[in-house]
Amino acid sequence: MHVLFYSTLDDPAEWLPELRRHLPEARIEVWPEIADPAAVDVALIWTPPPDGLSRYPNLRAVLSLGAGVNQLDLASLPRGVPVARLVDPSLTDGMRDYCLWTVMRYHRFLDEHLANQALRKWVYKMSPPKASVDVGILGLGELGAAVAQALATVGFRVRGWARSRKTIEGVRCFAGEAELAAFAAETQILICLLPLTAETRGILSRRLFRMLPRGARIINVGRGDHLHEADLLAALDAGEIGAATLDVFSREPLPSDHVFWSHPKITVTPHVATWGTAASAAPHVAENIRRAVAGRTLLNQVDIARGY
Numbered sequence: 001m002h003v004l005f006y007s008t009l010d011d012p013a014e015w016l017p018e019l020r021r022h023l024p025e026a027r028i029e030v031w032p033e034i035a036d037p038a039a040v041d042v043a044l045i046w047t048p049p050p051d052g053l054s055r056y057p058n059l060r061a062v063l064s065l066g067a068g069v070n071q072l073d074l075a076s077l078p079r080g081v082p083v084a085r086l087v088d089p090s091l092t093d094g095m096r097d098y099c100l101w102t103v104m105r106y107h108r109f110l111d112e113h114l115a116n117q118a119l120r121k122w123v124y125k126m127s128p129p130k131a132s133v134d135v136g137i138l139g140l141g142e143l144g145a146a147v148a149q150a151l152a153t154v155g156f157r158v159r160g161w162a163r164s165r166k167t168i169e170g171v172r173c174f175a176g177e178a179e180l181a182a183f184a185a186e187t188q189i190l191i192c193l194l195p196l197t198a199e200t201r202g203i204l205s206r207r208l209f210r211m212l213p214r215g216a217r218i219i220n221v222g223r224g225d226h227l228h229e230a231d232l233l234a235a236l237d238a239g240e241i242g243a244a245t246l247d248v249f250s251r252e253p254l255p256s257d258h259v260f261w262s263h264p265k266i267t268v269t270p271h272v273a274t275w276g277t278a279a280s281a282a283p284h285v286a287e288n289i290r291r292a293v294a295g296r297t298l299l300n301q302v303d304i305a306r307g308y
């Protein structure tokens with residue numbers, strides 16, 4: 001059992017001890033120190049290593065260190081090798097917190113209160129009841145469904161959109177392109193939790209912005225390429241979109257001269273909405289390594305043709 005580890009984000013010093021605890025029989029090597037490429041069974045990676053994965057002729061699985069897999073560039077991976085993504089309670093919990101925090105910030109007019117504080121102005125502006133505020137979530141998978149349920153539990157009116165029809169308690173569910181406009185029509189705060197695929201690339205664009213109520217707020221925690229940047233800037237200028245919180249960007253790190261950094265209606269966070277901790281995720285990863293080596297179906301295996 002031979003595992004290659006490579007990540008520009010995840011620290012091998014955290015991951016290796018956790019993996020070894022759950023998989024003492026495995027030999028785990030950190031790229032580029034790979035003694036025998038032909039011996040590697042599993043690649044555990046955030047992105048492919050700079051020299052790709054074609055050097056490993058006996059690879060039996062590619063395991064993503066993230067919930068998303070677009071950064072693996074699925075088309076470039078060795079054909080026929082199964083790919084799995086990370087589904088983990090620590091990752092889900094972090095995303096739930098980030099979305100609750102951002103929705104609450106908009107709901108409780110925090111930006112207005114901070115602006116008034118800077119002017120030493122006492123403005124008694126109270127929020128409407130949560131039950132009158134519609135939050136809409138694009139994507140009702142592991143993360144989107146958990147966020148939707150959390151928002152419904154604290155009292156928001158929640159709606160969600162996915163490819164297939166879902167049933168989630170307290171959440172009004174819409175499905176497919178035909179129901180996107182109906183979903184958007186009453187979404188005052190929009191959260192994007194879609195995977196990046198050919199179908200979802202650029203979905204946060206003028207077309208969708210015009211389906212939303214005027215002044216809607218946008219939270220993009222999916223991927224940067226879901227967003228059409230110029231359309232967002234135009235919609236903010238026109239008042240069609242009231243504000244945006246962006247955690248993901250087409251280019252990461254966001255270049256220091258990018259207009260988003262200083263835009264008064266945009267909040268930038270550096271792709272930190274959530275992550276899977278090694279301590280929490282190692283058992284799941286270890287199980288998938290065992291499955292790969294035994295030739296069994298992986299947990300959370302990606303449908304390569306669908307792209308997620």
Ligand code: NDP
Binds near residue numbers: 140193197200248274
């Ligand atoms: P899942 O695969 O569990 O869920 C994806 C959801 O999107 C599903 O409900 C799916 O619908 C829906 N979907 C996919 N394509 C379409 C489409 N064309 N039209 C409508 N709905 C669609 O993914 P996760 O919830 O685990 O993760 C979602 C994304 O969140 C990741 O891919 C990643 O990009 C992002 N992410 C961002 C992080 C951050 O820190 N900012 C951290 C982790 C993830 P259906 O159920 O019908 O298939």
Ligand code: OXD
Binds near residue numbers: 067275
């Ligand atoms: C992920 C991410 O996909 O951190 O897990 O973006």
